[in-house]
Every structure is written in C-alpha cells, then in structure tokens.
Amino acid sequence: MPKIAPAKWTRKHLLGIEELSAEEIKTLLDAADELFPFCTGRQAAPRVLEARTVLNLFCEDSTSTRTSFTLAAERLGARVLQFHAATSSLNKRESLADTVRNIDAMGVDAIVIRHQERGAPQRVAESVTCSVLNAGDDAHEHPTQALLDLLALRRRLGRLEGLTLALVGDVRHSRVARSTLFAHAKLGNRVIIVGPEIFIKDLGVNVETTTDFDSVLPECDAVMMLRVQFERHESLAFDMDAYIRGYQLTPARLGRARPGALVLHPGPVNRGIEMTDEVADGPQSVILFQATCGVAVRMAALGLCIGALDRERARDGPTAGKGKRR
Ligand code: CP
Numbered sequence: 001m002p003k004i005a006p007a008k009w010t011r012k013h014l015l016g017i018e019e020l021s022a023e024e025i026k027t028l029l030d031a032a033d034e035l036f037p038f039c040t041g042r043q044a045a046p047r048v049l050e051a052r053t054v055l056n057l058f059c060e061d062s063t064s065t066r067t068s069f070t071l072a073a074e075r076l077g078a079r080v081l082q083f084h085a086a087t088s089s090l091n092k093r094e095s096l097a098d099t100v101r102n103i104d105a106m107g108v109d110a111i112v113i114r115h116q117e118r119g120a121p122q123r124v125a126e127s128v129t130c131s132v133l134n135a136g137d138d139a140h141e142h143p144t145q146a147l148l149d150l151l152a153l154r155r156r157l158g159r160l161e162g163l164t165l166a167l168v169g170d171v172r173h174s175r176v177a178r179s180t181l182f183a184h185a186k187l188g189n190r191v192i193i194v195g196p197e198i199f200i201k202d203l204g205v206n207v208e209t210t211t212d213f214d215s216v217l218p219e220c221d222a223v224m225m226l227r228v229q230f231e232r233h234e235s236l237a238f239d240m241d242a243y244i245r246g247y248q249l250t251p252a253r254l255g256r257a258r259p260g261a262l263v264l265h266p267g268p269v270n271r272g273i274e275m276t277d278e279v280a281d282g283p284q285s286v287i288l289f290q291a292t293c294g295v296a297v298r299m300a301a302l303g304l305c306i307g308a309l310d311r312e313r314a315r316d317g318p319t320a321g322k323g324k325r326r
Contacts, residue, residue, distance in 0.1 A: 012309040013125045013132045014301050016141035017182040025150065025183060029160075031300035032151050032293070038075060039296040047077030048303050052109040057083040057100070058135065059090070059115045064267050064291060065135045065144070069112045072298035081108070096120065097127045104128035109306050113137075129318075131305040139173050139232070144301055145266050146179035148294040150187075152286050153222060155293065156262055160187055164219050168194040168247055169226035169274060171203060173233070176266045177226060181207060192216050195247060198236055213247055217256035224264040225249055225274040240273070249275040254284060262286050 008027045017025070038045030054073040058066050066082075073080045083103075090099060100111060104127075111128065113121050114135040121134035136142040154160045165184060171177045171193050184191045193200050193209040194216060200209045210216055217223070228243070249263065263275070263285045271277055279285060 009304040010308055012305050012312055013121075014143055014305055015121050015125060015132065015134045017143045017146050017179040017186075018141065020143075020182075020186070022186040022188075025147070025186060028147060028297070028300050028304060029151055029154060031304055032147070032296040033155075035299045035303070036151075036155075036293075036296045039072075039292060039299060041071070041075055045075045045077075045299070049073060049109075049306060050077035052078040052306060053081065053107065054078045054110045054112060054302065055081045055083055055103055055108045056135075057085075057103075057111050057113045059085040059113075059120075060136065062114055062135070064294065065114065065142075068291070068294040069133075069135060069144075069298050069302075072295050073110075073302055075295070076299055076303060078109070078302070096124065100124045100128050104130050109309065110302060131302075131309045133301055133305060136175050139175050139178070141179045141182075142175040142266075143179050144294065144297055145176045146183045147301070148290055148297040149176075149180060149224065149264055149266070150183055151293040151297055152264065152290045153262065156286055156289065157221065161189070163189040163221045164192065165189060166192050166194050166213070166216055166220045166223045167226065168213060168223060168249070170199050170228045171195055171226060172199045173229040174226050178205075180224065181205060192219075196239075196243060198238065211246070214253065214256060217253065217261075218258065220257045220261050222262040222264060223249060223254070223257060224266075225269075227266070227268060228270055228273055244273060248273065249279050251276065251278050251282070254279055254282075260284070264290060266290070 037043055056066055056069055070080050108130050110131040110133060111124060112133045112135050113124055115137050118138040118140040120137050121132055125132040134141055134143055150160060167177055167180060181191055191207060193207050194213045196211060261284060263279055265287050269280055271280060280287060
C-alpha cells in the first residue's frame with residue numbers, strides 16, 4: 001500500500017489553495033505521485049476508502065471534475081453518490097445548509113461540492129461533520145485543478161521550482177487562475193498574466209500582467225490557456241476576432257516559447273478560440289495528461305482529507321466537527 005503521508009496532513013477539508021502552505025501542497029503532490037500508478041484503474045489501487053461514502057454535490061455543470069472525483073473515490077474503494085441539483089429539493093427552496101446537514105446526518109464521509117456562489121464550500125464545511133472538498137466555487141477557487149496542473153508540470157518537467165508560466169485569457173472569470181496564482185506564488189514561481197484589458201485589468205491581486213502575448217513567450221516553460229467563459233460575460237464587450245488575433249495559441253506562436261514548453265488547458269477547450277487543433281493535439285500539449293493527473297490528485301485529496309477526518313473522529317467521537325447533527 002502506498003504511504004500517503006497522512007501524519008503530515010491535518011486538514012479534513014480542501015477548500016482552497018490560498019489556505020495551504022507550500023509544504024502541504026508538496027505533501028499532497030507526493031501522495032498523488034504514490035497513487036499515480038493506480039489512477040487509470042489498470043492496476044488495482046489500495047482500497048483505503050473501502051466502506052466510505054463520497055457525495056458529489058454539483059450545482060454547476062461539469063464533465064471532467066465530476067468524473068475524475070468519481071473515479072478517484074471508486075478506485076480507492078468508496079461508494080459514490082451523485083447529487084443532481086436540477087432534481088433536488090433545492091428546487092423546493094430547501095437551503096444549501098439544510099440540504100448538506102440532512103445528507104451529513106445520513107452518514108457520508110465526504111462532500112465534493114461545486115457551486116455558483118463564492119465561499120459555498122466553506123459554508124458547507126461549517127455546517128457538517130464530514131470532509132468537504134471544493135470542486136470549484138464561482139470565480140474564487142478550484143484547488144484540485146491547480147494541484148493536478150502542478151502534478152502534470154512536475155511529472156513532465158521534472159521540477160516545480162524556478163518556472164515561468166504564462167496564464168493566458170479570461171483570467172477575470174477563472175477560479176483556476178486564482179488557485180494557480182496562489183499555488184505558484186507559494187512555490188516561488190513566476191506567473192505572467194496575459195490577455196486583453198477586459199480580462200486582466202483590476203484583478204485585485206499583485207501579479208505581473210501584459211497584453212502582449214508574443215513578447216513573453218520566449219521566457220515561458222509552460223503556457224496555460226484558459227477557457228473564455230462566455231456564460232459569465234453578461235455585458236462584457238468581447239471582440240472574438242481581436243481575441244483570436246492576439247491570444248489564440250497557434251503553432252507559430254508556440255514556436256516562440258522555450259524549446260519543449262508545455263501547453264496546458266484546464267478544459268473544456270473552445271477549439272479554434274483559445275488554441276488551434278494542431279496545438280491542442282500536438283506534442284507539447286499535456287491536456288490529456290492533466291486529466292490523468294486529476295484522478296491521482298483527487299485520490300490523494302480524498303485519502304488525505306478522510307484520513308484526517310478519521311483521526312478527528314477517533315479523538316473526539318463520531319460527531320466531531322463544527323457541524324451539529326440534529
Ligand atoms: N476543468 C474543469 O473544471 O472542467 P469541468 O467543468 O468539466 O469539471
């Protein structure tokens with residue numbers, strides 16, 4: 001059985017990268033590395049979550065994150081329940097707090113939540129006794145996405161220090177961008193935010209920005225392209241042709257980056273907008289490898305957080321935690 005360093009991990013929740021130390025990030029990545037051989041399911045994983053139940057509570061659309069958490073939990077032996085917001089009692093005006101307290105009282109070990117409101121995972125964590133993992137809240141944080149991107153970078157580049165990364169596109173609406181910025185700041189890497197003014201102006205974070213993609217490419221070890229989040233734009237004046245001219249990653253543009261520079265995208269990809277097919281499917285793209293790394297990272301995150309929950313329950317009893325069972 002892989003040692004997933006449980007003693008070095010004390011958090012029963014994973015709510016954001018902002019709250020983690022560099023040491024905790026590395027502990028989680030090391031655990032993910034240990035679990036990597038098992039993440040595709042071709043080799044049976046240690047069933048460290050046997051008899052555990054994980055609830056996927058997604059109130060926003062998802063393909064990759066929901067599937068990845070499901071596979072991660074199941075490969076470690078857990079039972080996974082899928083909560084479907086569209087057919088739930090949230091539609092009968094049950095509050096999110098009452099919903100999760102009811103489910104917690106039925107006996108689940110972890111709730112994986114994606115929600116349209118910033119801070120919803122934190123509020124859920126304050127209401128329940130089980131572990132809570134943030135699968136994306138508004139434009140706030142998407143911690144497991146940032147961690148899986150780090151794992152992909154570390155496994156492909158062989159290091160996670162001294163890197164320069166361009167983070168390109170719709171940064172304003174991106175929870176991935178925020179979590180990525182927090183992570184690389186803690187690890188001491190340089191992140192350059194790239195995009196048109198409408199996406200990079202007044203972000204409220206102290207970071208290097210430029211509107212000139214071509215000028216920064218020669219300094220980049222990796223380029224992370226972000227999805228243009230049309231569904232969050234409302235009245236934003238977005239000029240598609242100008243965006244493609246200035247920011248689409250093409251083979252010619254990628255040729256300006258450092259030799260062997262990696263191309264990442266958290267998905268889902270708008271092909272023909274953020275990048276061309278040649279780049280998305282080309283030799284420098286690690287987009288599919290990111291998906292593979294995602295299962296390993298989520299196995300580690302569930303294993304570590306539920307491990308910390310177990311230690312809390314052993315110490316304080318089964319109803320330990322801030323939440324109250326009724
Ligand atoms: N990367 C990501 O969060 O994708 P999904 O929206 O498909 O989960």
